[in-house]
Amino acid sequence: MLNQQTEAGGSASALPLQSIFADLHVHIGSSASGLPVKISASRGLTFRSIAHEASIRKGVRLIGVIDCHSPAVQDDIMKLLDAGEMEEAEGGGIRYRDTVILLGAEMEIREPGGGPFHLLGYLPNLQAMQSWTEWMKPRMKNVQLSSQRIHSTARELQNELLARGGLLAPAHVFTPHRGLLGCSADRLEERLDPGGIAAVELGLSADTEMAERLSQLDRYPFLTNSDAHSTGMIARECNELLLREPSFAEFAKALRGEEGRGIAANYGLHPRLGKYHTTWCLNCHKAVPEGLQTESEAMKACPACGSLKLVRGVAERIDQLADRGSKAADSIMQQPSDGSRLQRPPYWRQVPLSFFPGVGPKMRDRLLTEVGTEMEILFRVTYEQLSAVTGEKIAGLILAAREQRVDFIAGSGGTYGKLTEA
């Protein structure tokens, strides 16, 4: 239905609004020449291979590559532009076939009183990104690499980014490992000017219902991005945007909710599958049981061994920061917005195929070639179509996940959650 929406009264040349899948947090492993960019990412992830995967295999028409500050990546982009394989999109970004790549950077900041945290910045065009690289270079050790520490305050970074026409979003905001609210501060405004935050990235271990419990986030749109370190992971979380066309300018309008643009839906991992959903004890080497977690108020120590060395889970961090109960989120979403509070689009909790026990790479390939895209398999195709390839047990599990009838062992301490066979 969404893709049938059009704007009345537009000029003849105006394009209709269309629904577009967008994944705005993808890393680069190396430049085409083999220079490493994100050390932990697959070397096969280059600017070109990401564009190809997004456009041809994933059907993602807006993709944020957040290592474009790296001069080696900029060289790759210039070569692709010169060769005519890509072009600069009019509204900002780099066009490859029907996909546009947004130029982004992920930066790490540490301020007194908190741990290091990541910020995502998107810039309108290559020139602005090159200017951003010049700003970053003297404030960091190695400008070639991804997600490096910037010696600056978050506010100074924010001002400089916005002065170049950029958009700023705190990355994986609740994560104990480099999330602003996860490990640096209790409120965004302790680090950033609230007026200059374009969006908040939820991260893999949280969803809209969880994040809605913090009224401090009411004014910001939520993004669900993959943080992919390999091509297969692209779009494991993504956003459905309503845009006239994929471009930086249209993306900015969508975040501001201008002229009919907006976020139509968030598709995210089931939050219990995320790597930091529950609290982990570094001394016991196991997850703190969830029942115990809710009983102890501040969770300063492991209830099993008393250790203070905990990797605090996103669920518990949200409990600490929330000023609303979890059920309130549902009723609030039905109230008309007073303008200070965004109406939230639906959040679809998904269990990617790779999480189903018994679905190995071979079966996954068969499903993708014989049945449909991953999204179709997870959300649309019938039991009969599935079971013809997977057998009854797995088909039943995929349907159960679709209808939210499955249980999970929650992810914790850096390990993904698991689906349990009921």
Ligand SMILES: [Zn+2]
């Ligand atoms: Zn990060």
Ligand SMILES: [Zn+2]
């Ligand atoms: Zn312990």
